[in-house]
Amino acid sequence: MGLGDKIQETVGKAKEGLGDALDNEKLRRDGQKDRLEANAKEAGEHVNEKVGDATGSLADKVEDATDRFTRDDNK
Template identity: 40%
Template sequence: MSLRDKIDEAAGKAKESVGKATEDDRMTREGKADQAEAKVRGLAHDAVEGAKEGFDDVKQTLGGLVDKAKDAMDRKK
């Protein structure tokens, strides 16, 4: 979760709290919605970062296998 997502989640929580304190149902719902949006955005961000790391791992592994195959072919020459 990025810093922006954490800030937006905290702002949503504050908005929800103010809504509850003032008995403003609309503000309470908006605060909850803001929190949910920030959480979803954070999860999407984390998923993208995880996919990038996984892709980098695969790329590194395949690169190592290609290097080993090239070395084996060079030794056979």
């Protein structure tokens, strides 16, 4: 989670807690929204990281297979 996301999550928690304490439903919902957005961004970052890892691994396997099929054993 990036610094901006951590800040957004912290602000969201504060808004949510303040909304509860003041019995202000709108402030509480705004806090929940901020926290959810920060967590969604974090989840998206993790997905992108995993896809990148899988793509790199697949590319390595394809390259290895290509090397095996195209090498000339007669040299």
